[in-house]
Amino acid sequence: MTADDLYQAEIVARAKSGAGDSRLDPHDARATVDNPLCGDRVTLDLSLAAGHVVALGHRTRGCALCQAAAETLRRCAPGMAPSEAPAHREALAAYLAGRQDLPERLADFSAFAPVRSHPSRQGCVLLPFEAFIEAAAMVDPDRR
Amino acid sequence: MTFDPAALRAQFPILARRVRGQPLHYLDSAATAQVPLAVLDAVRTHDAMHRANVHRGVHALAEEATQAYEAARGAVAGWLNVAPDEVIFTSGATAAINLVAQSWTRSLSPGDEILLTELEHHSNIVPWQLAAERQGLVLRALPATAEGRIDLAALPAMVGARTKLIAATHVSNVTGAVTDVAALVAAARSCGAKLLLDGSQRAPHGPLDIPALGADFYVFTGHKLYGPNGIGALWARREILAAMPPFLGGGEMIRRVTIERSTYADPPRRFEAGTPPIAQAIGLGAAIGFLSTLDWSAVAAHEMSLTQRLLDGLAADRRIRIFGPAGLQSRIGVVSFDMEGAHPHDICQILDARGVACRGGHHCAQPLMDRFDLAGTTRASIGIYNDASDIDALLDGLDEVARRLCA
Ligand SMILES: Cc1ncc(COP(=O)(O)O)c(C=O)c1O
Numbered sequence: 359m360t361a362d363d364l365y366q367a368e369i370v371a372r373a374k375s376g377a378g379d380s381r382l383d384p385h386d387a388r389a390t391v392d393n394p395l396c397g398d399r400v401t402l403d404l405s406l407a408a409g410h411v412v413a414l415g416h417r418t419r420g421c422a423l424c425q426a427a428a429e430t431l432r433r434c435a436p437g438m439a440p441s442e443a444p445a446h447r448e449a450l451a452a453y454l455a456g457r458q459d460l461p462e463r464l465a466d467f468s469a470f471a472p473v474r475s476h477p478s479r480q481g482c483v484l485l486p487f488e489a490f491i492e493a494a495a496m497v498d499p500d501r502r
Numbered sequence: 503m504t505f506d507p508a509a510l511r512a513q514f515p516i517l518a519r520r521v522r523g524q525p526l527h528y529l530d531s532a533a534t535a536q537v538p539l540a541v542l543d544a545v546r547t548h549d550a551m552h553r554a555n556v557h558r559g560v561h562a563l564a565e566e567a568t569q570a571y572e573a574a575r576g577a578v579a580g581w582l583n584v585a586p587d588e589v590i591f592t593s594g595a596t597a598a599i600n601l602v603a604q605s606w607t608r609s610l611s612p613g614d615e616i617l618l619t620e621l622e623h624h625s626n627i628v629p630w631q632l633a634a635e636r637q638g639l640v641l642r643a644l645p646a647t648a649e650g651r652i653d654l655a656a657l658p659a660m661v662g663a664r665t666k667l668i669a670a671t672h673v674s675n676v677t678g679a680v681t682d683v684a685a686l687v688a689a690a691r692s693c694g695a696k697l698l699l700d701g702s703q704r705a706p707h708g709p710l711d712i713p714a715l716g717a718d719f720y721v722f723t724g725h726k727l728y729g730p731n732g733i734g735a736l737w738a739r740r741e742i743l744a745a746m747p748p749f750l751g752g753g754e755m756i757r758r759v760t761i762e763r764s765t766y767a768d769p770p771r772r773f774e775a776g777t778p779p780i781a782q783a784i785g786l787g788a789a790i791g792f793l794s795t796l797d798w799s800a801v802a803a804h805e806m807s808l809t810q811r812l813l814d815g816l817a818a819d820r821r822i823r824i825f826g827p828a829g830l831q832s833r834i835g836v837v838s839f840d841m842e843g844a845h846p847h848d849i850c851q852i853l854d855a856r857g858v859a860c861r862g863g864h865h866c867a868q869p870l871m872d873r874f875d876l877a878g879t880t881r882a883s884i885g886i887y888n889d890a891s892d893i894d895a896l897l898d899g900l901d902e903v904a905r906r907l908c909a
Pocket residue numbers: 532533593594595596597623625626671673674675700702703723724725734866
């Protein structure tokens with residue numbers, strides 16, 4: 359597996375979209391997480407209605423994989439329940455580890471298939487999900 | 503004393519391997535240097551022929567192992583130009599700094615100050631934070647200049663009667679800047695403080711004369727000095743070591759043990775509790791033996807010409823910013839840079855596919871990254887075995903990064 363597979367046009371395009379600031383104001387929950395290994399940082403906002411994500415926004419200071427993953431999550435998140443955030447992270451981690459296929463809701467992450475052979479980069483793809491989990495945990499219980 | 507770059511490369515078997523189908527261009531020696539045959543052979547010969555515990559047995563193997571271990575201590579002492587009984591083997595620079603931070607600081611009082619710098623590796627920050635928490639010490643830090651050096655102009659305002667220690671890197675692992683040690687020595691002397699230098703990045707660039715340098719403590723780590731992992735050293739003057747209480751307790755470091763209390767061995771054994779990393783120490787001794795055959799003025803000229811080639815190549819790309827001295831004055835071949843529109847990890851990944859090994863990230867120097875307002879940099883670091891083809895492979899790789907990610 360080479361850098362060619364990793365930085366295919368689709369990932370680079372999503373990384374470029376993900377480089378912008380799509381944070382939400384107002385928002386119902388916000389969390390910032392750092393990757394202690396590389397210093398990458400994702401700030402992620404959730405806006406909710408009737409117990410589900412209506413919109414997810416983020417500002418990501420990170421590598422192309424992290425930015426592309428945050429952007430992909432932004433597209434997939436509407437309709438997800440905050441309480442499901444940990445399960446989505448596990449599903450993506452299992453996919454990247456080669457243990458299972460992607461669930462329907464995360465189908466867009468198939469663009470990250472080449473990352474399966476780069477274990478050292480899988481944390482980059484998962485970082486936005488760590489932020490999602492933290493933000494989801496902050497959601498007012500009445501709104502979950 | 504010789505230096506023939508091609509012959510030298512041949513001494514490092516790993517440089518002959520291919521990575522991702524390409525010749526290996528190893529530009530990450532500041533993280534870990536590769537080991538020459540002399541080191542591989544010394545470690546193997548020790549384990550194959552002389553393996554035994556040290557300082558404990560009277561049988562032949564124990565005698566041989568002890569002799570080899572102490573000879574390695576002598577080699578380290580020679581590299582630093584100090585006495586062997588002032589050299590303590592540790593598992594690395596981190597362990598050496600922790601030893602000082604846990605032991606020497608015991609005599610300090612709440613409110614006493616330790617002066618660090620913004621350029622420090624985390625291993626010269628966190629141990630002092632732990633000591634400060636325990637003892638009520640105050641930590642301060644000299645800022646970094648825009649050029650990535652210690653800002654010496656801030657020194658007068660930062661040292662005072664309460665300053666007990668200045669702990670600074672001898673060479674930055676991010677910017678490659680060589681510290682003006684004389685200025686730190688003068689500041690330390692002016693207030694009666696001690697000076698600890700982290701020589702992890704300096705030691706691989708030639709033999710040292712620590713007494714002439716004027717430091718009170720000096721640490722380095724073996725795996726950056728073309729030696730094995732898991733070995734490093736602390737040097738301190740005899741009278742300082744003699745006054746320091748033990749850090750770790752156990753076998754080897756005692757004089758007499760009863761259930762209630764123990765008395766301790768003299769340094770260096772007092773600070774080498776338990777079975778030390780014997781083969782690693784012997785490997786480090788072999789590394790120093792190997793390095794001692796080189797003509798270091800020729801090595802320095804070689805490393806500097808490669809550094810210039812790299813700096814010139816980077817300066818030619820307007821997207822690239824160098825974090826560190828732009829010239830060769832008081833710097834070594836550790837070069838950090840940032841490329842507009844490309845993240846260090848993406849840069850390193852694309853370089854990796856071309857067989858070029860560089861390091862991207864914060865380099866365990868987050869305060870310095872904060873100073874530059876960066877998450878990380880890409881770092882190329884030059885060792886004795888690098889040649890122009892390594893630099894050119896890196897520069898070609900950066901052209902590809904620009905094409906793919908910065909378009
Ligand atoms: C300047 C500096 N100090 C300390 C260290 C820590 O060395 P070690 O991890 O071998 O203890 C390093 C290496 O990572 C370094 O570059």
